[in-house]
Amino acid sequence: MDNTQTKAAYLLLEDGTLFKGKALGKRGTSAGEICFNTGMTGYQEIYTDPSYFGQVIVNTTSHIGNYGIKLGEEEESSSVKIKGMVCNAYAEHYYSRKTADGSLEDYFEKAGIVGICDVDTRQIVRHIRNAGAMNCIISSEIEDVNELMAELKKCPSMEGLELSSEVSTNEPFFYGEETAGKKLAVLDLGCKTNILRNFTQRGCYMKVFNAKTPADEIKAWGADGYFISNGPGDPAAMKYAVDTVKDLIDSGKPMFGICLGHQIIARACGIDTYKMHNGHRGLNHPVKNLKTGKSEITSQNHGFAVSIEEAKKVNTVEITHINLNDNTVEGMEVKGKPVFSVQYHPEAAPGPHDSRYLFDDFVSTL
Numbered sequence: 168m169d170n171t172q173t174k175a176a177y178l179l180l181e182d183g184t185l186f187k188g189k190a191l192g193k194r195g196t197s198a199g200e201i202c203f204n205t206g207m208t209g210y211q212e213i214y215t216d217p218s219y220f221g222q223v224i225v226n227t228t229s230h231i232g233n234y235g236i237k238l239g240e241e242e243e244s245s246s247v248k249i250k251g252m253v254c255n256a257y258a259e260h261y262y263s264r265k266t267a268d269g270s271l272e273d274y275f276e277k278a279g280i281v282g283i284c285d286v287d288t289r290q291i292v293r294h295i296r297n298a299g300a301m302n303c304i305i306s307s308e309i310e311d312v313n314e315l316m317a318e319l320k321k322c323p324s325m326e327g328l329e330l331s332s333e334v335s336t337n338e339p340f341f342y343g344e345e346t347a348g349k350k351l352a353v354l355d356l357g358c359k360t361n362i363l364r365n366f367t368q369r370g371c372y373m374k375v376f377n378a379k380t381p382a383d384e385i386k387a388w389g390a391d392g393y394f395i396s397n398g399p400g401d402p403a404a405m406k407y408a409v410d411t412v413k414d415l416i417d418s419g420k421p422m423f424g425i426c427l428g429h430q431i432i433a434r435a436c437g438i439d440t441y442k443m444h445n446g447h448r449g450l451n452h453p454v455k456n457l458k459t460g461k462s463e464i465t466s467q468n469h470g471f472a473v474s475i476e477e478a479k480k481v482n483t484v485e486i487t488h489i490n491l492n493d494n495t496v497e498g499m500e501v502k503g504k505p506v507f508s509v510q511y512h513p514e515a516a517p518g519p520h521d522s523r524y525l526f527d528d529f530v531s532t533l
Contacts, residue, residue: 174307176283178253179315181301184294190307191257191282192275198322199223199250201303202470203292205449208234210271212515214249214280215242217334217357218426218468220399221325223251223303225291227449231284233258235267236274243359247278248334248399251305253291257284281305299444300325300470325470326442330400331356331408331427335378347372349533352390354378354415356408356427357398361514365523366394369530379407382414391533392421392505395428397512402430402440402471409434416506421532423525424508426469429499432508433473436484436501443495446470447511453491454511454522456498462491463522466515472496473510505532 174190180201203225204213210231213224231254252275261270275282283305295301304319334357342353342363351366353375366373374388378398385393393415395408402409412435416422424432430440447467454463473496478486488498488509500507507529513522 175310176305176307177310177315178283178286178291178303178305179312179319180295180303181319182298183316185312186283186286186291188283188286191252191254191284192272192280194307195281196304196306196309196318197223197251197281198302198304198319200300200325200470201225201253201295202300202446202448203227203288203295204468205451206466207450209450211236211241212243214247214252215244216359216468217244217248218359218397218399220248220330220334220357221250221328222399223253223305224249225253225288225295227288227292230256230258232271233261235261235264236269236271237264238268243361244334247275247280249280252280252282253286253288253305254282254284255286255288281307283307296445300442300446326401327404328400329404331378331398331405334399336375337377339374339376339380341372341374343367343372345372349392349530350374350388350390351392351394351533352376352385352388353394353396354380354385354408354411354428356396356431358396359512359514362394362396362425365514365526366530369526371530371533380411382411385411385415386418390420392423392529395422395424395431395508397426397428397468399427401442402427402434405431416501416504419504421505421529422507423529425512425514426510429508429510430471430473432506433478433484433499436481438477438481438484439474440471441474443470443472447490450515452511454488454497455491456488458487464519465497465511465513465522467511469510473499
């Protein structure tokens, strides 16, 4: 990685703030919405999460790449989904894992991901935390600030952007054992692989459908219930998914939604969503279950949220979970129907598995 140590790279924010560092990954230029993740580990899972499609990730932990990468079980999709990566210290030498398949630098180069390291990520995080979500551009080939800004202005705002159709499966596919006891239809808005693994472990056989599949086609498979997945983009730009979910809710069968799926269910129930000043992204977000009184340490990744004011006005929905940091909606259920959802990611493993009970609760209704 000698070229990383000598090749300069630049990070320019939408408000004109400029940082200079060193190039990492592919040499080139890439733009997207900048956001930060507070997780200390799990960088490969972050980079391959379809919910991060269109975004540039700032890793707040100091050292990135120090345990290499592993193909397969530490990937949440078939490819790297982020637009770029920002970190403080890139670990040129990763510690030896018998199962490691190579370095993060090689992984990014093969995936065509532009990155920047050797920048003050604490300063960057403090800035965007206060200024709010915005677009940015990373380049190891353009040095002129005016030219960088001109390129950055071509990048669309995340608000109003529909992205699920770009990461969803092109063709339906099956996951799990056909002899399993439960049939589950999955609406793939950008589904993480570990969600499917969790359902498989609980005896589910799944058919995963493209995001824009009509409800009638999904219902025709004869599933015992429906899962609405996580994914990227603005739920307000996804009328097609809202209409589908409305139809599936009316079928009376059990439904579970995670993250974007939670937001789509909310909109199907007449509740608005909104773009957050800064999203929740990390492995240690505290959530309270209002039904049990217990708290959960959760993994989160979202830049949009369900309006708590609107949710309280809708008498067909009950808020079941809240975020203990900012009192945002983290879970809800539809009264009188076997439909519930959460904003956070119970399939993730931030250390504890506090939220895995949600999979058990849902599968027990199928």
